[in-house]
Amino acid sequence: MPTLTMKLELMKPTRHKQAIYRQMTELNTRFANWLLGYEELARATSAHFRKFSDEKLPSAIVNQTIREVTSKKKNQKAKIFRRQWCVYNNQNFRIEHENGQYKVSFPTQEKRVGVPVVAKAHQLKRLELALSEGANIGTAMLHEKKGKWFVSVSFAFATPKPAETAKKMMGIDVGLDFLAVGSIGTHACFFSGREVAFHRRRHAARRKQLGKAKKLNAIRKSKGKEAQWMKEMNHLISRRLVDFAVANGVRTLRMEDLTGIRHSAKSKKEAGRNLHSWAHYQLQEFIAYKAAMAGIQVEYVKPDYTSQTCKCGHAEKANRKRHVFRCRTCGYQLHADLNAAINIAKAISGLSATKKAG
Incomplete structure (x- = not known):
């Protein structure tokens, strides 16, 4: 069952509400740290909160925190949690569409509140899809970043059953000069990397200047802007690839398993910036969950x-020589990335044993 997580901004919460959110976060963090040393953690319930404090904290948050601390304790390297945000589950968190606007509701220390959310265009489409298709709400985390409050909500979609007659296979090759090439036989779609390369060079040049001026905060902001821009680009490319697959009746989509691979291919225009530094893993993840939502099986092949x-x-x-593939034996010639995508679709090297189909 594919899962999608959306980060939704709460619309201008009042100072009073913000104070409540912060109080709940601080109390929940103290409670989480108390649980780390609690000997009866395995049997803890919301009733055990009274052993920790006389303050109020919604039982919905208490129960979820107990579950999360129990799960994290085995892998918790630090002695304390720096911050434990309040997390709700689908029994106490609601998201609704009223009067042309989406709002979320959840319990607080004082009462249950309903808060409108600021949703971007692509988020509105996903929210509409989630509600119209009856997606199950998983957990919702209330958190703050740079003075703004958000809820990160997970949705689980039921995977539609594909038609038995649909047997088309699609291969997707990711690369440097072409970010992605999708192939259904020789029917293909290409996504050039020129625009992305231009933005990366511009950001790199900017950071070089900032480095000379020792403006570290500005460098971090530049990296953040580049990462956000690349994320949006990956969303766009993955959406178009999956739409291409759906329009052509694809049943299974295949990509290379790039786990643990550090690519050596480099761009002449981008000295020192190799394929590994690109967000190809993120692009594959976006393709995978969008494909699963469309009822398309995803498989990974050996590279x-x-x-x-x-x-x-x-x-x-x-x-292969750059973009041209020409066989030294039979003389067959094709665009190199398209040839790779065709081979990926055929899984000529076999399916991956480490990264399984989704």
Whole structure:
């Protein structure tokens, strides 16, 4: 069942509400740290909160915090939690659409509150999809960032059953000069990396100047802006690839398993910035969950020789030169990234044993 998480900004909460949110966060953090040393944690319930404090904290938050601390304690390296945000589950958190606006409601120390949310265009589409298709709300975390309050809500979608007759396979190759190439046979779609490369060079040049001026905060902001821009680009590319797959009746989508691979391919225009620094893993993740929501199965293949192998079976590094693939044995010629995408669709190197189908 594919899961989607959305970060929704609360619309201008009053100072009083913000104070309540902060009080709940501080109390919940103290409670989480108390639980770390509580000997009967495995049997703890909301009733045990009274052993910790006489203050009020909604039982919904208490129960969720007990579950989260129990889960995290085994892997908790630090002796204390720096901050434990309040988390709700689908029994006490609601999201509704009223009078043309979305709002969320949840219990607080004083009462249950309903708060409108600020949703961007792409978020509005996802919220509409989630509510119209009856997606299950998972957990919702109330948190603050740079003076603004948000709820990060997870939705679980039921995967639609694909038609038995739909057997088309699609392969997707990710790269440097072309961020992604999708192939259904020789029917393909290309996504050039020129615009992204331009933005990356611009940000890199900007950070170089800031580094000379020792403006560290400005450097961090520049990195954040670049990451956010790349994230939005990955959302756009993944949406178009999945739409392309749906329009062509694709049943299964295949991508390379890039786990643990540090690519050596470099751009001449971007000295020192190799393929590994690109957000290709993020792009694949976006493709995977969007495909799952559309009822398309996702599989991962071994990356061995997918860019060097001809349809005749001959594999040689010299077969590929930048964007051109030309077989040294049979003379077959094609765009190199398209050839790789076709090989990925065929899974010529076999399915990955480490990253399973979704």
